[in-house]
Amino acid sequence: MRILYLSPWFPYPLDTGSRTRVYYLVRGLADDHDVTLLSLAPQGWEPADMDFVAPWCKNCAIVKRDPFEQTTWRRATRFIVSRPIMTRSFPEMIDLVKSFNEKEAFDVVITSSTIMANYALALPGIPRILEEHNSMSRWMHERYREQIGILQQLRCRLSWEKSTRYERKLFGKFDLVSMVSEEDAACARDLMVGREDAVQVFPNGVDINQFCLGLAAVIEHRLIFSGSLAYPANLKAMRFFLNEVFPRIRGQLPAAHLVITGSTKNVDLKSLKLDNQVTLTGFVSDIRKEIAQASVAIVPIQSGGGTRVKILEAMALGTPVVATTKGAEGLEVDHGINILLADDPEIFANEVVRLLENAPTRQRLIENARQLVEQKYDWNRIAQTFSQRVGSLVEKDRLVAS
Numbered sequence: 190m191r192i193l194y195l196s197p198w199f200p201y202p203l204d205t206g207s208r209t210r211v212y213y214l215v216r217g218l219a220d221d222h223d224v225t226l227l228s229l230a231p232q233g234w235e236p237a238d239m240d241f242v243a244p245w246c247k248n249c250a251i252v253k254r255d256p257f258e259q260t261t262w263r264r265a266t267r268f269i270v271s272r273p274i275m276t277r278s279f280p281e282m283i284d285l286v287k288s289f290n291e292k293e294a295f296d297v298v299i300t301s302s303t304i305m306a307n308y309a310l311a312l313p314g315i316p317r318i319l320e321e322h323n324s325m326s327r328w329m330h331e332r333y334r335e336q337i338g339i340l341q342q343l344r345c346r347l348s349w350e351k352s353t354r355y356e357r358k359l360f361g362k363f364d365l366v367s368m369v370s371e372e373d374a375a376c377a378r379d380l381m382v383g384r385e386d387a388v389q390v391f392p393n394g395v396d397i398n399q400f401c402l403g404l405a406a407v408i409e410h411r412l413i414f415s416g417s418l419a420y421p422a423n424l425k426a427m428r429f430f431l432n433e434v435f436p437r438i439r440g441q442l443p444a445a446h447l448v449i450t451g452s453t454k455n456v457d458l459k460s461l462k463l464d465n466q467v468t469l470t471g472f473v474s475d476i477r478k479e480i481a482q483a484s485v486a487i488v489p490i491q492s493g494g495g496t497r498v499k500i501l502e503a504m505a506l507g508t509p510v511v512a513t514t515k516g517a518e519g520l521e522v523d524h525g526i527n528i529l530l531a532d533d534p535e536i537f538a539n540e541v542v543r544l545l546e547n548a549p550t551r552q553r554l555i556e557n558a559r560q561l562v563e564q565k566y567d568w569n570r571i572a573q574t575f576s577q578r579v580g581s582l583v584e585k586d587r588l589v590a591s
Contacts, residue, residue: 193298195305196228204500215571226573231255233454254279278307316586319363323494324373326352367391369495370519378421391575393496394568400505405481410444413472413483415499417451422493431462437538481506485544489514504558511540527557
């Protein structure tokens with residue numbers, strides 16, 4: 190089977206959950222099929238390393254255009270155009286898609302997120318799959334509900350309504366829409382009345398062979414938050430944690446230290462309460478050691494969609510997790526069994542301290558969390574299931590055509 194996979198970002202290095210998801214799904218598909226991977230190149234992201242992905246693909250190419258670029262014209266017209274501005278098409282990518290298809294026609298096209306959907310629509314007559322990482326309309330609705338000022342409420346409501354109209358119209362043009370959580374899938378099904386069965390969940394995962402127990406010695410009282418601060422939801426989470434939670438932890442454990450990994454390019458760090466007990470590592474090529482050395486992984490996420498790969502990575506490495514309810518959303522976790530959940534700053538701080546001081550509780554969470562990721566969130570199993578679903582969709586299309 191010949192598969193065209195379209196991504197807004199090249200899936201290596203594995204420095205974001207989005208890149209990680211594309212990487213493992215492409216690798217799983219490539220085990221049995223010929224995959225052509227075409228991607229864009231957002232500015233500010235770590236440069237693509239094609240050597241780690243090209244061996245899995247029959248063809249691999251990057252168009253150096255940024256779907257998130259904020260030009261003066263795009264900012265000025267963002268509220269009057271009929272669709273999200275990041276979904277605009279670049280002629281270079283359309284030409285590349287058509288060129289590869291003319292050389293050897295594809296059997297199916299998979300587009301990673303709505304950002305790349307227009308390029309899939311440029312190839313009529315073959316099955317189309319929208320592999321979405323979160324529900325944009327659901328996320329926009331949450332942003333709208335969070336606003337206080339009337340002007341900001343109006344702006345966010347316009348964005349929410351625009352995203353909803355766009356997704357309702359777009360989703361109907363795809364044979365399969367995949368989401369990473371049941372919460373996002375439910376929102377997508379509401380937009381596909383009569384075709385609800387075309388929406389399916391393929392969760393995020395973790396490579397349980399690469400992320401294994403015992404990779405590094407644990408450093409006492411060290412906390413970690415893994416994630417680029419260039420992502421708004423992560424930056425918001427760190428403002429909340431550093432302003433409202435960390436002081437309470439340090440009041441009980443003065444030696445507590447927080448490590449924040451991930452890119453800080455073009456991020457206004459003045460909004461964060463930083464001192465010598467907070468370390469910003471910047472981009473880390475291999476995050477595993479940093480996570481494995483930490484006593485506790487914190488995920489104080491308060492907004493955004495999808496699911497947090499950072500939680501699964503910590504669980505696989507044996508680092509117990511304290512998260513907000515929003516941070517753990519979409520994952521089949523149980524408070525007190527394989528994770529600790531808290532939304533109130535004081536309770537969040539107390540749960541972190543409890544883990545740092547209570548070895549039996551730590552060990553119980555570590556063992557249960559590792560068991561959970563092995564049973565439900567192994568990337569190899571998820572990618573295999575996804576590949577089988579893609580294959581059945583193509584086979585069904587061939588039967589109909591014959």
